[in-house]
Amino acid sequence: MSIETISLSGRKKEVSNKKMNFWESLYLVAIVKGLFITIRHLFTRKVTIKYPEQTRELSPVYRGQHMLMRDEEGRERCTACGLCALSCPAEAITMTAEERKPEEKHLYREEKYASVYEINMLRCIFCGLCEEACPKQAIYLTKSQVMVKSSGKREDFIFGKDKLVMPLDMAIKNTQTKAAN
Amino acid sequence: MITTLFYILSAITLATAFLTILSKNPIHSAIYLVLCFFSIAGHYLMFNAQFLAIVHIIVYSGAIMILMLFTIMLMNLNKEDEKNKSVLSRIAAVVSFCLVALVLLATFIKAEPQMSRYYASGEDYQSIKVLGQVLLNDYMVPFEFASVLLLVSMIGAVLLSKKEYING
Amino acid sequence: MDQALIIEKGIFIVAVFAITMLMAMYSTLAERKIAAWLQDRIGPNRAGKGGILQPLADGLKLFAKEEFFPNTPNKFLFVVGPAISMSMALMTSAVIPWGDRLEIFGRTVILQATDIDVALLYVFGVLSVSVYGIMIGGWASNNKFSLMSAMRASSQMISYEVAMGLSIIALLMMTGTLSLREIAAQQHGMDWNVFYQPVGFLIFLVCSFAETNRTPFDLAECEAELIGGYHTEYSSMKMGFYLFAEYASMFISSTILVVLYFGGYNYPGMDWVEANWGVNPANIIGIAVLFAKLCFFIFFYMWVRWTVPRFRYDQLMRLGWKTLIPLAIANIIITGVVILLADNA
Numbered sequence: 074m075s076i077e078t079i080s081l082s083g084r085k086k087e088v089s090n091k092k093m094n095f096w097e098s099l100y101l102v103a104i105v106k107g108l109f110i111t112i113r114h115l116f117t118r119k120v121t122i123k124y125p126e127q128t129r130e131l132s133p134v135y136r137g138q139h140m141l142m143r144d145e146e147g148r149e150r151c152t153a154c155g156l157c158a159l160s161c162p163a164e165a166i167t168m169t170a171e172e173r174k175p176e177e178k179h180l181y182r183e184e185k186y187a188s189v190y191e192i193n194m195l196r197c198i199f200c201g202l203c204e205e206a207c208p209k210q211a212i213y214l215t216k217s218q219v220m221v222k223s224s225g226k227r228e229d230f231i232f233g234k235d236k237l238v239m240p241l242d243m244a245i246k247n248t249q250t251k252a253a254n
Numbered sequence: 255m256i257t258t259l260f261y262i263l264s265a266i267t268l269a270t271a272f273l274t275i276l277s278k279n280p281i282h283s284a285i286y287l288v289l290c291f292f293s294i295a296g297h298y299l300m301f302n303a304q305f306l307a308i309v310h311i312i313v314y315s316g317a318i319m320i321l322m323l324f325t326i327m328l329m330n331l332n333k334e335d336e337k338n339k340s341v342l343s344r345i346a347a348v349v350s351f352c353l354v355a356l357v358l359l360a361t362f363i364k365a366e367p368q369m370s371r372y373y374a375s376g377e378d379y380q381s382i383k384v385l386g387q388v389l390l391n392d393y394m395v396p397f398e399f400a401s402v403l404l405l406v407s408m409i410g411a412v413l414l415s416k417k418e419y420i421n422g
Numbered sequence: 423m424d425q426a427l428i429i430e431k432g433i434f435i436v437a438v439f440a441i442t443m444l445m446a447m448y449s450t451l452a453e454r455k456i457a458a459w460l461q462d463r464i465g466p467n468r469a470g471k472g473g474i475l476q477p478l479a480d481g482l483k484l485f486a487k488e489e490f491f492p493n494t495p496n497k498f499l500f501v502v503g504p505a506i507s508m509s510m511a512l513m514t515s516a517v518i519p520w521g522d523r524l525e526i527f528g529r530t531v532i533l534q535a536t537d538i539d540v541a542l543l544y545v546f547g548v549l550s551v552s553v554y555g556i557m558i559g560g561w562a563s564n565n566k567f568s569l570m571s572a573m574r575a576s577s578q579m580i581s582y583e584v585a586m587g588l589s590i591i592a593l594l595m596m597t598g599t600l601s602l603r604e605i606a607a608q609q610h611g612m613d614w615n616v617f618y619q620p621v622g623f624l625i626f627l628v629c630s631f632a633e634t635n636r637t638p639f640d641l642a643e644c645e646a647e648l649i650g651g652y653h654t655e656y657s658s659m660k661m662g663f664y665l666f667a668e669y670a671s672m673f674i675s676s677t678i679l680v681v682l683y684f685g686g687y688n689y690p691g692m693d694w695v696e697a698n699w700g701v702n703p704a705n706i707i708g709i710a711v712l713f714a715k716l717c718f719f720i721f722f723y724m725w726v727r728w729t730v731p732r733f734r735y736d737q738l739m740r741l742g743w744k745t746l747i748p749l750a751i752a753n754i755i756i757t758g759v760v761i762l763l764a765d766n767a
Contacts, residue, residue, distance in 0.1 A: 095745075100730075101624075107729040110459050121464040281561060285499070288554070308543040316550025320557065320580060327561055327569060381539050382600055 134194035136214035138197045138221050139192055141237045143244040144182050145251065150211035151190065157203035157212055165196035166203060183209070190237060194221045194230040260300060267293040281327045284319060291315045305382050426529065435535050438515050444751040446669040447477040449720055456724040484662035492655040494564035502655065503559025504663035510552035511670035517541035518677050519603045520708040521687045525701050533687075533709070534603055539603040540727075542594070545678060546587060546712035549633060555667070571651040574641055574735060582632035582639075588750035589625035592757040593682060602678075606686035611693070612742050614685040621753045623683045625746050630675040632742070635668060637727040639738055676719030680712060687712040 081083075097103075122129050131137065142150050153170035171188040173181045180186075203212050216239070224230060270290040274283045291314045298307035339347075378384065389397050433505050451466070451473060458465030466473040494500055521533035538544060553576045560572020596618060597605050609615055616623045632639040653664045680686055687708035696704035733741065 104726075104730055108725060111725060111729045114462055115456075115459050117462055119459075119464050120462050123464070123467075285558070304538055304540045304544070307440070308540050309549045311547040312543065312550050315578070316547060316583075320550075320553055320576065323557055323561075324573065324577070327557075327573065378539075 088184050124195045127185060131218050134215055136201050136220065137234070138194075138214070138217045138219050138236055139197075139203070140217040140239050141190065142211050142213060142216070143239045143241075145248045146179070146182075147241060147244045147248070148180060148182040150182055150209045150237060151187050152185050152209055152211070153187035153190075154185075154208065156206040156208060160202045160206035161197075162200060162202060163196040163198050165198075167191050167193075187234070189200065190234050192237065194232055195227065197221075247248050256300065260297075263293050263296045263300070266290075267297070281323070284323050285328055287322075288315050288319045291319065302380050304380065305385055430529070430531055431535065434531075434533070435516075438518075438520065438535060439512065442512060442515050442670055442673060445673045445720075446666055447481075449669040450480060450674060451476045451664075452720065453724050453727075456721065457728055460725070460728040481662065484659050486733055487533060487658040487661075489660075489670060490655070490657040490718045492563055492565060494562055494655075496562040496564070499558050499562035500655075501660065503562060504660045504667070505555075506558065507555030507667040508663045508670070510548050511667040511674060514671075514674045514678070515601055517544050518674070518681060519686060520712060521605045521705045522607070524705050530719050532603075533705070537601060540600050542590065542600045542605075545602075546583070549579075549586075550583060552671070555664075556652050559656070559664070560637075563652070563655035565655050567649045568652050568654045571641075571648060571654070574648075575635060575652055578639060578641065578738060578742075579635075581739060582629045585625055585742055585746040585750050586629035586633065587752065588747060589622045589629065590682075592622045592750070592754045593619050593759050595632075595754070595761060602681055604696070606681050606688070609685040610686050611688060612685070612690045614683065614688070616683040619683065619753075619757070621749065622757075623679075625750050625753070626683065627679065628746060629742075630679060631723070631726070632738075634671045634675050634723075636672065636723055638730040638733050639729075640732060641735060641738070646736055666701050672720060672723055673716070676723065677712075677718045679716040679719055684715050 074121050131197060144150055155168065155170075158164075158166040162207050167189075168187045168191070169189040170185050173186055177186075199214060201214050204214055221230075221232075267290055270286045270293065273286040274290060277283045277286060291310065295307040295310045295315075298304075298310060373379075453463040454476070455473065466476045469475040475724040491497060491500065491574045516535040517538060519534040519537075524533060525532045556579070557576045558574050560568045560575075563569070593605075593615060594600065596615070597608055599605060599608075605615075631637075635641075635643070640650060641651070643653075653661055656664060687705070689708065692704055692708065695707060
């Protein structure tokens with residue numbers, strides 16, 4: 074077998090430039106065949122996902138909106154060390170650290186916490202380096218499973234702690250399932 | 255009402271015919287000529303000659319003028335390119351036009367309408383059925399001559415476009 | 423002329439005009455929907471329920487667009503181009519028999535705007551004039567690309583007019599009349615012309631694709647290779663008029679196809695319906711049948727659009743001049759021989 078005729082996929086077709094006779098040059102048969110192929114698609118299942126109402130199932134490792142995690146007792150894990158901001162190639166993360174007061178012990182796990190934690194979603198490239206850098210396992214991109222929504226104003230894209238911190242009920246549920254196991 | 259319509263149509267015909275000659279831009283002249291043809295078709299319609307009117311539109315406006323426009327547009331004639339014709343050719347054009355007009359006038363004065371027997375029968379002699387019968391019974395030979403003439407000109411056109419192949 | 427006739431015709435013409443515009447409007451939606459379905463998508467479904475208001479949204483969008491005038495010395499002709507296209511697309515509907523007759527208030531209303539003797543020639547006349555819309559528009563754009571595309575589109579239309587006319591001649595030899603009303607009436611019941619003139623029908627179908635500038639002959643509007651065609655310089659509603667004229671002429675040409683070859687308003691069993699239920703129900707069913715048939719053809723136009731790739735210009739011309747015209751002439755000769763034999767037998 075020569076190299077010209079070899080076909081790894083088994084679907085290789087030789088291009089033929091043979092002269093068409095009169096009947097073939099009318100393309101009638103070919104067109105009718107084509108029409109049957111297209112009409113079959115009229116009845117196949119549509120693949121469109123109507124986006125805002127239906128959402129596509131994201132893979133478990135999909136990197137979407139960031140989430141600042143809570144531990145089993147519902148305390149924020151972040152200690153405002155700044156490693157995420159340092160590792161961020163797009164310089165999207167800013168934070169302000171503050172010392173934990175004694176009465177806030179149930180809110181923050183570490184003695185230092187982030188009073189302001191902002192991510193500029195226009196700069197973020199969702200690379201996940203902040204997640205890698207975090208020593209406290211406080212920031213994850215794969216947990217929220219939501220995409221960052223579009224908007225018309227630039228200010229809307231600076232996400233503060235109100236949008237980033239894991240909701241409490243989610244933390245409670247996590248703890249409950251862990252306890253059940 | 256018909257008279258006013260006739261005057262309006264005639265005014266359009268004459269105006270567009272003059273504009274055809276007078277306008278400097280060849281495309282504009284061609285478009286005025288198309289309008290002129292349309293108004294002439296309107297005159298035919300006023301004689302209730304539907305077939306003639308429609309065929310006039312199809313042949314003159316729809317085919318001949320479009321081909322004319324094609325050539326004008328592709329040759330990209332501009333005002334600057336236009337050369338003034340010599341006096342001799344102008345005189346020749348006027349004389350030949352006058353001769354043609356004379357011949358036409360003579361024919362029309364001599365011609366007698368042949369529709370008296372249709373008037374008597376009350377038939378619609380402008381209808382396409384009667385027209386076809388007249389053309390292919392009474393005027394069979396001229397009709398065939400006209401078709402042979404068209405065929406000859408068609409073959410001539412094909413030959414002209416194939417000239418290189420014949421010589422070489 | 424009696425006054426009632428004028429009122430009756432006036433109402434009828436307005437109704438036909440409105441229906442043509444409505445059908446053209448909803449053809450744009452149907453085009454997008456069918457394109458989507460044939461590609462396993464859903465299509466526009468946000469404007470109104472199931473996208474029913476999409477044509478209005480499209481029209482509104484076109485009106486809101488900037489009205490751009492190119493640097494042309496012929497502003498007037500630039501506007502006249504789309505106007506000619508649109509009016510020619512709408513003019514043909516005057517001679518189409520939408521149905522046989524209705525009896526309203528004791529009057530017999532003929533469902534046709536005008537029954538002229540040379541209806542079919544009138545259709546061809548309008549077709550040949552509609553080339554001017556493209557030519558003048560392309561020329562007045564003062565743009566070489568527009569001019570070349572206008573030439574291309576109009577020479578395509580002229581070439582296919584020839585084959586179209588020849589394919590019709592075979593039909594005329596059979597029917598012996600040019601009046602669309604008589605042609606429709608001759609195809610009573612199931613006696614449709616397509617059974618006698620299948621080749622003529624095919625040629626006519628192909629030519630009407632070319633005449634309406636639809637795929638696979640839509641060289642006028644392939645933006646990618648040929649720079650948008652003759653309407654490159656057009657924007658806003660002037661552009662919309664060109665596009666809309668295409669849909670209107672698609673509607674009209676499928677109506678003519680149905681009237682000429684698929685029996686128009688005729689359907690099997692129409693005599694029975696007329697005898698048992700009366701004239702009006704029979705004819706209303708007839709109108710519905712006509713619309714069902716022409717909707718199928720509009721669907722067919724769109725179906726072909728997503729099946730057959732665009733022809734190259736030389737292929738298009740070869741198909742027109744070297745295939746369709748000889749075929750049409752052969753069809754005429756065969757039809758003539760058969761009619762002669764049938765008459766003598």
